[in-house]
Amino acid sequence: MAGTSLKRLSRFVAGLVGWGLLITLTPAFARDEIAMTMMFREGEAPEGQLALRIYREAFGRMGLTLVNVYLPPKRSSIEVETGNVDGELGRARDYASSHPNLVRVDESAMTLRVAAYAASPSIKLTSWDSFRNTEYRVEHRFGMQIPPSRLAGLVRHELLSSAPTSLSGLKKLAIDRSDVYIDFEDNVESLLKASDFPGRERINKVCILERVPIHAYLNKRRADLEPTLSAVLRQMKAEGLIDKYQKEVAAEFSAGKRQ
Incomplete structure (x- = not known):
C-alpha cells in the first residue's frame, strides 16, 4: 500500500516538473491533510484568496489541514480525476456535467x-x-x-x-x-x-x-467528506463568517496589499 502511494506521488511530482510547476510537498500527504487544487497561488486574485480563507477554516473544523496545490485548470481536472490530489476549489455548479466522476460539495462557498x-x-x-x-x-x-x-x-x-x-x-x-x-x-x-x-x-x-455559485469538488475516494463539509459551510454562513472574510479580502486588495 505504501509503495503504491509513493509511486503515485512520484508520477504526480514528475508531471508537475514537466509542466514547470513547483509546489512544496512532503514525501506523501499526511492523513490529516487534504490536497486541493486551485488556479491561483497564494496572494493572487480576490476570489482565490477568499476561497482559501473559507476552506482553511472549514477543513480545520473537520480536523484537516488544507494544502493548496497550484495547477492550471485543465491539468487540475486531470490530477483530481486520477486521484493524485483530493479535489478542486473554485468550480461552477455545472462543472459536474462535464466531470461526472467527481463529487460536488453541494453547499457553495460563495457566489x-x-x-x-x-x-x-x-x-x-x-x-x-x-x-x-x-x-x-x-x-x-x-x-x-x-x-x-x-x-x-x-x-x-x-x-x-x-x-x-x-x-x-x-x-x-x-x-x-x-x-x-x-x-x-x-x-x-x-x-x-x-x-x-x-x-x-x-x-x-x-x-x-x-x-455564479462556486463549489468545491472531491475525488470519489474522498466523497465521505461531502456531507460534513457542506454542513460546516452552512454553519459558517449562519455565523456571518464568510461575509466577514469577503469584506476583509476586498479591503486588502483594494488597499493594494496584494497584487
Missing part, C-alpha cells in the same frame, strides 16, 4: 458575479445574448470556463480570446486592443482601485452577466 467591462461608452450590454450579431473583440481571463461556454455561437471564434492575467486583460482593454473584458467583478474592481496604468480611468463596468 461570484461575472461582469463585462469596456473602455468605449458606446458599448451597451445587458446579458450574454447582447453579444449576438456584434463585432466586439471579447477577452476573458484565462481559465474561466463560463465566458467561452456562454459566448459559443454568439461571438465568432476569431473575436474571442483570453488574457493570462486580469491585469493584462484590463491593460489591453484600456488601449483599445479589445472591446470587452469579462472577469469576476470583485477581481476587476480591486485591480482598478489598486493599480495604475495608462487608460485605467476609461474603463467602466457595462453590466453583470451572471451570478
Whole structure:
C-alpha cells in the first residue's frame, strides 16, 4: 500500500516538473491533510484568496489541514480525476456535467458575479445574448470556463480570446486592443482601485452577466467528506463568517496589499 502511494506521488511530482510547476510537498500527504487544487497561488486574485480563507477554516473544523496545490485548470481536472490530489476549489455548479466522476460539495462557498467591462461608452450590454450579431473583440481571463461556454455561437471564434492575467486583460482593454473584458467583478474592481496604468480611468463596468455559485469538488475516494463539509459551510454562513472574510479580502486588495 505504501509503495503504491509513493509511486503515485512520484508520477504526480514528475508531471508537475514537466509542466514547470513547483509546489512544496512532503514525501506523501499526511492523513490529516487534504490536497486541493486551485488556479491561483497564494496572494493572487480576490476570489482565490477568499476561497482559501473559507476552506482553511472549514477543513480545520473537520480536523484537516488544507494544502493548496497550484495547477492550471485543465491539468487540475486531470490530477483530481486520477486521484493524485483530493479535489478542486473554485468550480461552477455545472462543472459536474462535464466531470461526472467527481463529487460536488453541494453547499457553495460563495457566489461570484461575472461582469463585462469596456473602455468605449458606446458599448451597451445587458446579458450574454447582447453579444449576438456584434463585432466586439471579447477577452476573458484565462481559465474561466463560463465566458467561452456562454459566448459559443454568439461571438465568432476569431473575436474571442483570453488574457493570462486580469491585469493584462484590463491593460489591453484600456488601449483599445479589445472591446470587452469579462472577469469576476470583485477581481476587476480591486485591480482598478489598486493599480495604475495608462487608460485605467476609461474603463467602466457595462453590466453583470451572471451570478455564479462556486463549489468545491472531491475525488470519489474522498466523497465521505461531502456531507460534513457542506454542513460546516452552512454553519459558517449562519455565523456571518464568510461575509466577514469577503469584506476583509476586498479591503486588502483594494488597499493594494496584494497584487
